[in-house]
Amino acid sequence: MATKVMMEALSPTMEEGRLAKWLKNEGDTVANGDVLAEVETDKAIMELVARGDGVLRKRLIGEDTTAPVGQLIGVIAGKDEDISAMLGGAGTAPSEPAASASAPAAAAAAAPAAVAPTPAPAAPAAPAAAAAGAVTDGGRVKASPLARRMASEQGVALSQVQGSGPGGRVIRRDVEAAAASGVASTAAPVSAAAAPAPADTRAAERPAAKSGGKPAAIPVAPGMAIDGDARDVPLTQMRKTIARRLAESIGPVPTFYLTAEIDMTAVAALREQMAASGDAFKVSVNDVVMKAVAMALAKHPECNAHWLGDTIRYHARVHLGMAVATDDGLIVPVIRDADRKGLGAIGREARELAGRARERKLKPEEYTGSTFSVSNLGMFGIDQFTAIINPPEAAILAVGATETKPVWDGTQFLPAPRMRVTLSCDHRVIDGAVGARFLQTVRHLLEHPYLMLY
Amino acid sequence: MPVITYREALNQALREEMQRDDRVFLMGEEVAVYQGAYKVSKGLLQEFGEQRVVDTPITELGFAGVGVGAAMVGLRPVIEFMTWNFALLAIDQVVNAAAKMLYMTGGQFNMPMVFRGPNGAALQLAAQHSQAWESWLAHIPGLKVVVPGTPYDAKGLLKAAIRDDNPVCFLEGEMLYNTKGEVPDEEYVIPIGKADLKREGDHVTLITHGKMVLVALQAADQLAKDGIRCDVLDLRTVRPMDVDAIAESVRKTNRAVVVEEGWELCGVGAQVVDYVQRTCFDHLDAPVLRVHQADVPMPYAKNLEKAAKPDVPKTIAAVRQVLYLDR
Numbered sequence: 001m002a003t004k005v006m007m008e009a010l011s012p013t014m015e016e017g018r019l020a021k022w023l024k025n026e027g028d029t030v031a032n033g034d035v036l037a038e039v040e041t042d043k044a045i046m047e048l049v050a051r052g053d054g055v056l057r058k059r060l061i062g063e064d065t066t067a068p069v070g071q072l073i074g075v076i077a078g079k080d081e082d083i084s085a086m087l088g089g090a091g092t093a094p095s096e097p098a099a100s101a102s103a104p105a106a107a108a109a110a111a112p113a114a115v116a117p118t119p120a121p122a123a124p125a126a127p128a129a130a131a132a133g134a135v136t137d138g139g140r141v142k143a144s145p146l147a148r149r150m151a152s153e154q155g156v157a158l159s160q161v162q163g164s165g166p167g168g169r170v171i172r173r174d175v176e177a178a179a180a181s182g183v184a185s186t187a188a189p190v191s192a193a194a195a196p197a198p199a200d201t202r203a204a205e206r207p208a209a210k211s212g213g214k215p216a217a218i219p220v221a222p223g224m225a226i227d228g229d230a231r232d233v234p235l236t237q238m239r240k241t242i243a244r245r246l247a248e249s250i251g252p253v254p255t256f257y258l259t260a261e262i263d264m265t266a267v268a269a270l271r272e273q274m275a276a277s278g279d280a281f282k283v284s285v286n287d288v289v290m291k292a293v294a295m296a297l298a299k300h301p302e303c304n305a306h307w308l309g310d311t312i313r314y315h316a317r318v319h320l321g322m323a324v325a326t327d328d329g330l331i332v333p334v335i336r337d338a339d340r341k342g343l344g345a346i347g348r349e350a351r352e353l354a355g356r357a358r359e360r361k362l363k364p365e366e367y368t369g370s371t372f373s374v375s376n377l378g379m380f381g382i383d384q385f386t387a388i389i390n391p392p393e394a395a396i397l398a399v400g401a402t403e404t405k406p407v408w409d410g411t412q413f414l415p416a417p418r419m420r421v422t423l424s425c426d427h428r429v430i431d432g433a434v435g436a437r438f439l440q441t442v443r444h445l446l447e448h449p450y451l452m453l454y
Numbered sequence: 455m456p457v458i459t460y461r462e463a464l465n466q467a468l469r470e471e472m473q474r475d476d477r478v479f480l481m482g483e484e485v486a487v488y489q490g491a492y493k494v495s496k497g498l499l500q501e502f503g504e505q506r507v508v509d510t511p512i513t514e515l516g517f518a519g520v521g522v523g524a525a526m527v528g529l530r531p532v533i534e535f536m537t538w539n540f541a542l543l544a545i546d547q548v549v550n551a552a553a554k555m556l557y558m559t560g561g562q563f564n565m566p567m568v569f570r571g572p573n574g575a576a577l578q579l580a581a582q583h584s585q586a587w588e589s590w591l592a593h594i595p596g597l598k599v600v601v602p603g604t605p606y607d608a609k610g611l612l613k614a615a616i617r618d619d620n621p622v623c624f625l626e627g628e629m630l631y632n633t634k635g636e637v638p639d640e641e642y643v644i645p646i647g648k649a650d651l652k653r654e655g656d657h658v659t660l661i662t663h664g665k666m667v668l669v670a671l672q673a674a675d676q677l678a679k680d681g682i683r684c685d686v687l688d689l690r691t692v693r694p695m696d697v698d699a700i701a702e703s704v705r706k707t708n709r710a711v712v713v714e715e716g717w718e719l720c721g722v723g724a725q726v727v728d729y730v731q732r733t734c735f736d737h738l739d740a741p742v743l744r745v746h747q748a749d750v751p752m753p754y755a756k757n758l759e760k761a762a763k764p765d766v767p768k769t770i771a772a773v774r775q776v777l778y779l780d781r
Contacts, residue, residue, distance in 0.1 A: 146708050146739040165740070165778050172708060172739040173778075 002083050003052025005074030007067040010039055010046040011364045016068045017041050017048075024056045030076060043331060043367060044360050055079050058087065070162035072177070085180075143170035150175045229316040232308075239312075243428035253307075254427040257386050258435050262443045264402045264417040270449045280344075285419070286376050287347035289399055291452055292445035294318045294338035294346075297372055300438040304371045305429050306392040312429050313392075321370030321390060322350055324357040331357050332390060334370040343452075374399060384420035394429035397442070398422040419446075455638050461631040463605035464494045467612035468532065470641065472502050475530060478616055479506040481517055482534030482571075491536045492572060492631050518544035518569070522551045525567040530616060535571035538587045538625060544569075552621035553596030564619040570612070573601070573625035574665055574715045578759060581751035586716035588664070591623045592693040592725075598622040598646055599693040603667030605635035607690055610644030618646060627665040649696035651703065655683025658773050659703040661726050662713040663689040666745075666764060670713050673769035682777065692722050700726060701733040708739040709776040713769050718746045740776040745769050 007017050017039040024036050035047045036056065050056075058075040061067050077083045141158045143151070147170045151158045154175065161178045163170035235243065243254075267288050274281040297304040297318045306313040320338035324331055333353035338346060356362055372394075375387040378401040387398035400420040406413040421442065425435040445451055458466075472478045479502075484491050486499040486509040499507040510517040514535065521531040535541040541548065548569055555565045575584035592599045600615055600622055602608040608626065615622035652667060653660075653674050662670040667688045674684040685703045689695060704710050710730055712723035723744040730742050748762040774780045 144739040145736050149736040171778060 001052065001054075002057075002075055002077035002081055002086055003050070003054065004072055004086060005036060005048070005050070005056075005076060007039070007069050007071045007073050008048060009069045010048070011041040011043045011368070014041040014043075014069060016066050017046075018066045019061055019063055019073065020045060021063055022059055026056055026059055028056050030054065030056050036074065043364070044362055046364070050076055052076050054081075057081075057083055060087075068162060068164060068168055071164045141170060142167055144172065147171050147175045150179075154179045230313055231316075232311045232313050234311055239428075253389055253391060255389060255424050256427055256432065256435075257422050257424055258432070258439050259384060259420060259422040260439050260443055261418050261420050262446050263407070264419045264446065266447055266449050268402075268417050274343075283343050283347050285378065285402060286374075286399070287343050287350065288446065288449065289376065289397075289419075289421075290320060290322065290335065290338060290346050290350065290374060291341075291343050292442050292449075293372070293374055293397055294320050294335075294341075295445055295452055296438055296441040298339040299441055300434070302434050303395050303425075303430055303438045305394040306371070307394055307426055307429050308392055312394075315371040317371070319369050319371045321373030321393070322353070323373060323375035323387070324354045326358045326360065328360065331362065331367055332370060332373055333357050333362055333367050336369075372396070378402060378419070384422055386422050387424050389424050389426055394426045395435065395438075396424050398424065455636040457634050458605055458637050459631065460605045460608050460626070460633050460635070461492060461494055463609035463635075463637050464612055464626065465496055465498075466637070467609045467616070468495065468498060469501065471613055471616040472498065472506060475616075476506075477528065477530045478532065479508065479524075479529060480532045480534060481508040481510055481521060483510055483512060483536050483540075485509060485534050490534070492628070494626075494631070495534070514540050514542075514544035515547060518547035519551065521567050521569075522547055522555070522565070525552070525565050525621075526555070526563045530566045532568045532570060532616060535569065537583060537628070538571050538573040539583050539585055541569065541571065541587070548591070548597070548621070548623070549594050553594045555596075556620070557596060565621045566619045568612070568615045568618075568622050568624050570615075570624035570626065572628035572631070574627055574629075575747075575752055575759070575763060576628040578754055578756060579752075580754040584752035584759075586625075586664070586714070586747070588623075588625055588692050589714075589716050589721045589725075591625075592695075592722060593720075596621065597693060598691065599625065600646060600691050601625045601664035602690060603627070603630065603662075603664050603688055605633065605637050607644060607650065607688070609637055610642050611646065611690060613641075613643045614646050617643070622646070625664060630665055630668075633668070644690070647691050647694040647696060649699035650688045650690055651685060651699070652688045653684060653686035655685050656707055657683045658709040658711060658776055659685040659687055659700075659707045660711050660713060660769070660773070661687045661689065661700060661703075661723075663692055663722065664715060666713045666715050669764065669766055669769060673713075673766045673773065676766065676770060677773055682773065684773065689722075689726075692725075695725065695729070697729050697733065700729055704730050704734045705737045708737050710738075710742045711745060711769065711772045711776055712742065713745040713764055713772075715764060716747055717749055718744065719749070721746055740778065743772040743776055745772050 010017060020038040020040045022037045024030055024034070030036065030050045031053050032050055034050045036050050037048045039046050039048045054076040055078065056074060057077045059073070061073045067073055072086070075083050075086050142163060143158050144165070148158065150172065151161070156175055156178050158170055161170045161174050164174050165171040267285065270288070271283055271285070274283055301314050301316065304315045304318055306315070317337055318339040320335045321332040322335060324333060335341070335346060335349050335353070353362070353366065370390070370393065373390050373396045375396060376399040377385055378399055381401050383403065384400040385398050387396045389396050398421065402417050402419040404415050405418045407416040407418070421439070423435050423439050468480060480495055480498060485495045486504060486507045489496045489499070495507060518533055521533040524531045535544070552565050552567060555563050573588065574586040588599050588601050591597055598618065598620055600611050602611045612624060615624050653671060655674070660670040660674060670686045674686050677684055685707055687699060687703050712726045714721055714723045716722065723746060727742045727744065745764045745768050747764060750762060753759050753762055771780070
């Protein structure tokens with residue numbers, strides 16, 4: 001039984017991967033789970049493993065080549081197994097003469113398809129299919145004219161076909177693969193039924209084409225899978241209207257900002273006392289802020305949420321994302337169940353994750369699944385700033401520097417350490433008062449840090 | 455079947471047509487005593503005499519005009535240009551006299567003549583002598599433009615050109631004169647305007663003509679080693695162009711690469727691509743790509759000349775691209 005080697009989504013946001021290095025050669029015996037190649041994703045270098053046993057018969061892309069997620073990049077099969085059907089089409093013509101034994105068979109299998117069936121010259125390409133497949137996420141599906149025609153003839157919804165051409169263009173081999181797998185189409189049973197009466201293909205294609213045009217479900221990243229610790233709440237009509245109207249007004253994520261200045265006197269004292277107890281007890285301002293935010297989220301699950309388009313997911317567990325700047329860009333490792341962890345644990349975990357983030361050694365599960373994020377630029381002396389929400393999260397807290405300022409205590413100005421934080425809220429999920437109450441709790445915890453012991 | 459050179463094939467065609475019809479005569483620089491700058495007219499002076507094999511001064515416009523006049527009074531001149539680069543001097547006679555005569559005389563005068571000579575780049579002949587003119591000539595209504603790539607086609611098409619009652623520009627390849635191919639002993643004539651499928655494959659169509667036929671065939675051979683099968687369609691005539699043959703092949707393969715010797719802008723390939731997009735739109739799985747000379751006067755320096763010319767590696771790269779094998 002042959003197994004396809006696909007470019008897999010090795011990170012939740014990965015759309016394409018660069019094959020950095022093949023670790024198996026054509027002809028090598030491989031077992032399920034063996035590492036076949038190293039793939040560079042948008043976040044890290046990941047291992048691509050075999051999903052079946054056999055011999056790595058074909059490597060369809062070279063090293064340093066980028067392939068979109070879902071593209072066939074290799075075939076695992078029995079030593080002498082016929083894999084021509086999997087290769088199908090000229091696009092997979094082998095690049096080494098040595099492997100050409102399988103090539104004629106592959107091409108021969110593809111040849112009939114090359115002359116795409118044109119049932120009757122008069123048959124207009126089913127317009128329903130073209131219309132249904134032409135648009136996805138508000139954009140046009142890029143497809144070769146041939147792919148477009150074949151998709152319409154075979155009732156394949158172009159919007160559901162992963163294009164393997166430049167810029168994701170859907171080309172002949174993609175439509176053939178989709179039609180063969182039946183995944184992107186509901187037409188297979190219909191055309192099978194229509195087979196005895198080929199004259200009637202037009203009638204048979206139309207309904208199939210229509211039903212094939214449903215947009216793909218919103219992908220759920222690993223780590224976001226729902227479990228007993230979260231609940232999905234369908235949107236009320238009012239919530240839907242708020243979401244739509246606010247999004248129209250400001251863009252995909254209608255964001256508003258709440259800023260608070262927090263008295264850090266107590267935190268400063270706390271840190272001093274802890275440091276006096278020994279180096280092992282030193283904590284940073286960031287550690288304390290993370291702890292306070294985590295506890296505030298536990299108290300305000302309405303801010304610990306994901307926007308999923310037609311539902312809002314409220315999380316019972318607090319997985320705190322922590323924005324880390326690396327040489328390559330920004331990444332957000334996650335401290336899981338941060339509300340249940342002590343300051344020491346949070347601090348150690350934060351430093352350890354940040355270190356590995358800078359080395360690009362994070363595993364996907366370590367930077368996915370956060371329910372809320374914190375971005376701290378205080379160490380750069382930034383007084384205050386607004387952070388951009390990391391979708392599908394509903395909010396992010398931007399933390400500025402702690403500065404000593406004169407504060408009026410009722411009778412006089414006294415110097416006090418003050419820190420400004422700004423909460424960016426997705427208004428579709430969080431209304432102003434909800435965000436304000438959350439921020440109030442954060443402030444209260446930071447100004448009375450002993451409450452975090454409770 | 456005998457194997458002869460392109461040069462010998464042309465010589466046979468001239469001889470046979472001059473034997474067949476005594477109105478046919480050859481005129482040009484060095485065609486008679488010197489037997490032709492490229493020896494295409496070897497032996498003709500001896501066989502047909504100086505009335506029918508005529509040396510001219512270096513006066514391209516003049517002898518082209520004499521040819522036009524001769525055609526008007528019923529002769530069938532074959533005007534040899536030592537190269538088509540020199541024909542620039544005669545182009546008024548070709549474009550304004552020969553091409554338009556039938557039209558502007560209300561059908562009173564046919565123009566049964568052939569302008570022929572080597573076309574395109576050879577080796578290090580520099581910018582002024584390394585040019586492919588077929589797209590210029592093909593632009594003109596009233597002309598036929600024939601560009602044979604093999605000895606067989608050269609002979610059959612030259613015979614057809616001489617028998618045609620319209621002015622035919624016959625573009626030979628200087629680098630082709632020594633190439634060999636099978637040419638039958640028995641007489642044959644190849645109709646003008648018919649393309650020839652030189653190699654059959656179903657993955658991609660290479661559309662080409664003239665000297666680039668050999669390049670396309672070599673590219674196809676190398677690609678075959680990788681399991682890529684090419685249709686190599688030799689247009690043979692670029693005006694009129696065999697649109698049906700182009701469409702038939704592209705509809706089969708869904709992909710095309712046009713290989714030509716000349717420059718890109720308004721080249722023959724541009725016209726081919728236009729036909730393809732109009733007639734094969736729903737059959738295309740990739741944009742049609744073109745291989746052509748770099749957009750510069752042909753460099754004299756050997757390395758630069760090589761870089762500027764269309765060749766086998768460039769053709770292979772284009773084929774792999776339309777097959778989505780490379781990005």
